[in-house]
Amino acid sequence: MNPELVVFVIFAIAALAGAVTLVAARNPVYSAMGLLLTMFSIAVFYVLNDAHFVAAVQIIIYAGAVMTLFLFVIMLIGVDKEESRKEEIPFQRPLVAVLAFGLILLVVLAGNTAWVVFDNGGTPVGTIENISDALFGTWMLPFQATILLLTIAAVGSISLARYEGPRLAREPVEGAAEVAAAPAEGGDE
Amino acid sequence: MIVTVGWYMTLAAVLFVIGGAGLLLRRNALVMFMSIELMLNSVNLTFVAAGRSLGNLDGQLATLFVMVVAAAEVTVGLAIIVMVFRKRATASVDELSGMRG
Numbered sequence: 001m002n003p004e005l006v007v008f009v010i011f012a013i014a015a016l017a018g019a020v021t022l023v024a025a026r027n028p029v030y031s032a033m034g035l036l037l038t039m040f041s042i043a044v045f046y047v048l049n050d051a052h053f054v055a056a057v058q059i060i061i062y063a064g065a066v067m068t069l070f071l072f073v074i075m076l077i078g079v080d081k082e083e084s085r086k087e088e089i090p091f092q093r094p095l096v097a098v099l100a101f102g103l104i105l106l107v108v109l110a111g112n113t114a115w116v117v118f119d120n121g122g123t124p125v126g127t128i129e130n131i132s133d134a135l136f137g138t139w140m141l142p143f144q145a146t147i148l149l150l151t152i153a154a155v156g157s158i159s160l161a162r163y164e165g166p167r168l169a170r171e172p173v174e175g176a177a178e179v180a181a182a183p184a185e186g187g188d189e
Numbered sequence: 190m191i192v193t194v195g196w197y198m199t200l201a202a203v204l205f206v207i208g209g210a211g212l213l214l215r216r217n218a219l220v221m222f223m224s225i226e227l228m229l230n231s232v233n234l235t236f237v238a239a240g241r242s243l244g245n246l247d248g249q250l251a252t253l254f255v256m257v258v259a260a261a262e263v264t265v266g267l268a269i270i271v272m273v274f275r276k277r278a279t280a281s282v283d284e285l286s287g288m289r290g
Contacts, residue, residue: 023211153261
């Protein structure tokens with residue numbers, strides 16, 4: 001029996017179980033744990049596909065940094081709120097089912113007709129050396145664009161964290177905060 | 190039985206659909222956000238599997254860039270969610286109708 005098949009089946013089940021847990025769990029912490037399981041499984045699939053560096057980055061960035069950030073925010077705001085399961089838009093659930101079925105059908109159809117499977121002999125393995133050769137050669141300009149993107153994201157999140165609501169005047173005068181906050185507070189109740 | 194690239198792509202499609210269903214069905218902004226992350230991850234898996242099948246590294250490089258963009262998106266998105274929670278004391282998207290959406 002092919003060892004790749006065994007690993008694939010085990011971690012495919014794990015990935016699907018994690019994804020279903022993410023969608024179905026009532027507690028957001030369980031959702032985060034399900035997503036964590038799926039991300040580890042996808043890292044295993046990366047290793048199976050010779051993408052070793054990407055697998056390491058997946059573990060470090062997604063399972064390490066991003067999920068920690070998610071868990072931090074969940075612990076901060078989201079745990080003790082019971083989520084309403086009542087559907088406000090009447091046709092949404094059937095629409096979800098139809099769209100999901102349609103997308104899977106489309107993928108299977110495209111996979112059976114349009115996708116050309118090439119011989120993967122001589123695949124360059126995704127080691128750090130090969131990845132860096134490509135990243136700092138062909139992909140140098142997109143790489144530098146991501147530097148700009150990350151800087152903008154850091155500045156944006158810091159300014160969002162320090163934002164304290166709309167202000168009318170530069171100097172906070174008496175009662176200006178209430179006036180400025182009124183449209184934002186009472187606009188939709 | 191050999192695991193071909195189609196198996197990975199089918200699995201990625203199923204994960205993408207589950208993530209999309211979570212995005213459409215759930216009300217908690219954090220869970221919706223995590224569903225988006227799941228969809229991004231499944232697309233990454235498709236990239237890597239396609240790159241292996243085509244025999245070059247471009248799929249893995251695309252995956253790296255998607256990861257960077259997703260990390261930036263998570264930072265800003267979580268900052269927005271925390272700020273909305275500070276103003277409204279809720280993480281449910283149903284109650285956020287200030288823009289008449």
